[in-house]
Amino acid sequence: MAQREPDGVIFYLENGRENEAKLVDDRMSISGDSFYWYQVDENLSRWKYLVAHHSVTANNATAEDLARMHLNQGWSGIGYHFVITRDGIIHYVGDLGTWRANVGGMNDVCIGVNMIGDFRFGNTPSDAQYRAFNVLYREFVADSRFPGIKGPSALKFHRELNATACPGDVNKDWILNGKPNTNFVPPVATVVPVVTPPVVVETPKTPVKVILPEKENVPTIADPDQEIQPPVVVNPGPTPSYLFIEQLIQLWYTIINIIRRNK
Numbered sequence: 008m009a010q011r012e013p014d015g016v017i018f019y020l021e022n023g024r025e026n027e028a029k030l031v032d033d034r035m036s037i038s039g040d041s042f043y044w045y046q047v048d049e050n051l052s053r054w055k056y057l058v059a060h061h062s063v064t065a066n067n068a069t070a071e072d073l074a075r076m077h078l079n080q081g082w083s084g085i086g087y088h089f090v091i092t093r094d095g096i097i098h099y100v101g102d103l104g105t106w107r108a109n110v111g112g113m114n115d116v117c118i119g120v121n122m123i124g125d126f127r128f129g130n131t132p133s134d135a136q137y138r139a140f141n142v143l144y145r146e147f148v149a150d151s152r153f154p155g156i157k158g159p160s161a162l163k164f165h166r167e168l169n170a171t172a173c174p175g176d177v178n179k180d181w182i183l184n185g186k187p188n189t190n191f192v193p194p195v196a197t198v199v200p201v202v203t204p205p206v207v208v209e210t211p212k213t214p215v216k217v218i219l220p221e222k223e224n225v226p227t228i229a230d231p232d233q234e235i236q237p238p239v240v241v242n243p244g245p246t247p248s249y250l251f252i253e254q255l256i257q258l259w260y261t262i263i264n265i266i267r268r269n270k
Contacts (some may be wrong), residue, residue: 009094015042016051020146028142030097039084040148046162048115055116055155056163059140059149059182060109061126061174062089066125074113082108087119089143095135097143102136110168118147118156119169126175137178137186144182159183 019031034041034258077086085116086108101119103105105168108121120143122136134139146154155161162183165173178186 016104018099018103018143022149024142024146028097028139029094033070033101034102037071037085037098039078041084041100041105042102043105044083045108047104048102049105051152052154053116054103054111054118054153055161056118056168057144057156058110058111058117058163058165058168059174059177059179060119060121060165061132062090062121062123063125063127064123064171066124070100073099073121074125077108087121087139089118089120091120091122091136091139093123093133093136095133095139097139101244110165113168114269116155117163121210122174122177126177127172129176129177131178134186136179136224140182141185166248169209176248204216210248224255 015034018030018032018157019025062073064072069092070085073090074085077084084107087101088099088107090098090100092098103118105120105179106114108114109121110117120140122132124130124132124136126132138179144162145181147153148158148161162179164177164179165171180186
């Protein structure tokens with residue numbers, strides 16, 4: 008949200024964005040002139056671009072360090088409107104009602120945002136810096152006082168406007184849309200084992216072989232009237248059981264011969 012006040016343009020995060028990043032107003036405390044250098048212009052609709060820079064310093068540099076660097080080179084104040092430190096804190100350092108000094112020949116339409124760090128040689132902004140810059144970008148897009156900053160085309164790298172490599176290895180899409188959560192672990196799908204029923208192999212049934220006792224050697228009778236002679240039973244001895252069996256056999260043959268004669 009922004010509005011023109013006697014002490015400059017008040018700017019803060021709102022609509023929940025204040026819970027995503029921290030913005031600190033350092034305009035009064037930072038070295039140099041934050042309110043009048045180098046040109047006052049209260050027409051907030053003139054802003055067209057949000058321009059990304061890097062400080063080309065150590066990661067632990069501060070917004071105050073940048074302000075003193077600019078004062079040492081003869082400027083009257085810090086050249087940026089915002090500085091984002093490695094911890095993701097957004098420092099409001101140059102009043103939005105003034106032109107600063109961050110894009111040669113275009114300072115009247117460019118809001119300068121500097122990220123602390125040297126993003127050359129494979130170094131990149133911290134996750135917190137990406138998140139903070141994304142929040143700042145969305146705040147400007149949502150703020151009706153900045154009609155010229157609407158949509159992705161309003162975000163520019165310094166090198167897109169001047170002959171420079173600044174801001175180094177920075178991913179513009181991560182500023183526009185936020186850095187993807189690389190720590191996200193997708194849930195592992197539960198694999199339900201397929202139970203294969205046991206294969207029942209039927210063993211061919213072996214036919215039961217019935218072994219019948221051999222037939223007694225009964226002589227073939229050509230003549231039906233011929234009497235069958237009982238087999239000779241060798242008596243193993245005077246055992247009563249054998250004598251009894253011998254008598255039964257003789258009786259059986261006698262009955263058969265009687266039946267055959269009466270036919």
